Amino acid sequence: MKVLIAGGAGFIGSTVALACSDAGITPVILDSLVTGRAEFAEGYAFYPGDITDGPLIDKIFAEHSDIYAVIHAAALIVVPESVADPIMYYRANVTGSLEFAAHLIRNNCTRLIFSSSAAIYQANDDLTVDEDSPLNPQSPYARTKAMCETMFADIAAATPLRVLSLRYFNPIGADPEMRTGLQVPNPSHALGKIIQAISERTVFHVTGTDYPTRDGSGIRDYIHVWDLATAHVAALERFDVVVGSTQAVLNIGTGRGTTVRELVTAVSRVTGTPVAAADAPARPGDVVGAYTRNDRARRMLDWEPRFGIEDGIRDSLRWAGVRAGKLGDQQLS
Numbered sequence: 001m002k003v004l005i006a007g008g009a010g011f012i013g014s015t016v017a018l019a020c021s022d023a024g025i026t027p028v029i030l031d032s033l034v035t036g037r038a039e040f041a042e043g044y045a046f047y048p049g050d051i052t053d054g055p056l057i058d059k060i061f062a063e064h065s066d067i068y069a070v071i072h073a074a075a076l077i078v079v080p081e082s083v084a085d086p087i088m089y090y091r092a093n094v095t096g097s098l099e100f101a102a103h104l105i106r107n108n109c110t111r112l113i114f115s116s117s118a119a120i121y122q123a124n125d126d127l128t129v130d131e132d133s134p135l136n137p138q139s140p141y142a143r144t145k146a147m148c149e150t151m152f153a154d155i156a157a158a159t160p161l162r163v164l165s166l167r168y169f170n171p172i173g174a175d176p177e178m179r180t181g182l183q184v185p186n187p188s189h190a191l192g193k194i195i196q197a198i199s200e201r202t203v204f205h206v207t208g209t210d211y212p213t214r215d216g217s218g219i220r221d222y223i224h225v226w227d228l229a230t231a232h233v234a235a236l237e238r239f240d241v242v243v244g245s246t247q248a249v250l251n252i253g254t255g256r257g258t259t260v261r262e263l264v265t266a267v268s269r270v271t272g273t274p275v276a277a278a279d280a281p282a283r284p285g286d287v288v289g290a291y292t293r294n295d296r297a298r299r300m301l302d303w304e305p306r307f308g309i310e311d312g313i314r315d316s317l318r319w320a321g322v323r324a325g326k327l328g329d330q331q332l333s
């Protein structure tokens with residue numbers, strides 16, 4: 001089986017490519033390298049370029065007429081940047097995905113897996129969500145994901161393109177064999193900030209301590225990126241059964257909520273050293289968070305997350321130690 005991965009040189013796309021490759025599925029990579037790394041595309045058929053580039057996509061399908069499905073993980077993903085420059089985000093993520101869909105349909109593609117986000121949900125009072133929960137995306141970035149899903153549903157209803165939207169929760173960790181991981185040295189999510197505080201010997205700030213959670217700090221569903229990647233392998237293998245004739249949506253999380261304070265404790269356990277932490281007010285845009293009621297993906301994909309939160313922390317820490325050397329690149333900030 002061959003799969004085209006748009007965004008395959010990014011954090012998630014490159015891990016999905018490895019999981020596919022390890023499972024005997026051949027990845028073909030399309031990536032503009034706007035945030036991705038050419039190193040992550042090494043060893044694959046790699047087409048540098050944009051998802052809106054019609055002639056390039058025609059060329060990919062001409063050279064790989066046996067592409068079975070497309071995974072669309074190409075997007076801009078930084079929430080504050082989307083607040084500052086919504087036009088760039090709507091153009092890249094919404095207009096770009098619309099153009100991409102048209103190019104795929106012209107090339108007779110019938111299977112598309114779309115990287116969506118749990119950030120589009122309105123959580124229940126118990127802070128859980130399932131695929132039928134109401135949507136209430138809180139940032140321009142999250143709204144681009146919700147808009148793409150709506151757009152793809154309309155397109156799937158009217159064309160042979162069928163779409164599976166995977167709503168990811170909060171990926172952490174790296175490829176367990178350390179072949180890929182996050183490209184950026186200082187990720188802005190809580191685990192990234194904790195690791196940064198450890199390495200800079202500063203205090204980690206728990207931002208937001210009066211949320212309606214068991215300890216007042218925000219809650220997330222951290223999923224090891226390798227588990228996220230293997231969900232794509234399962235989704236490829238079961239696409240026709242899961243999606244049927246139009247479209248489907250699945251949450252990809254663990255079903256476990258971890259608060260920021262619990263994350264701090266888990267990191268302390270993994271490193272064997274207490275993390276220095278202090279309470280701080282919520283930052284603009286911070287949200288309480290949510291975790292999945294996960295049954296549908298497990299059932300439909302016959303897939304289980306294998307890794308726990310401490311595995312994800314351990315692999316994030318290991319990757320932080322090898323990243324610069326792997327990417328031959330100290331100057332990224």
Ligand SMILES: NC(=O)c1ccc[n+]([C@@H]2O[C@H](COP(=O)([O-])OP(=O)(O)OC[C@H]3O[C@@H](n4cnc5c(N)ncnc54)[C@H](O)[C@@H]3O)[C@@H](O)[C@H]2O)c1
Pocket residue numbers: 006007008009010011012013030031032033034035036037049050051052072073074075076077092096115116117118167168169170171183
């Ligand atoms: N990382 C997360 O926490 C998270 C959570 C939920 C959903 N997602 C979704 O998963 C997908 C992958 O995210 P990621 O964390 O790997 O981000 P990333 O920035 O590491 O990867 C995105 C990749 O897409 C490429 N790209 C971006 N725009 C492109 C374009 N127009 N044409 C071709 N290539 C383009 C980039 O160069 C990069 O390699 C995104 O769609 C994102 O919205 C990510």
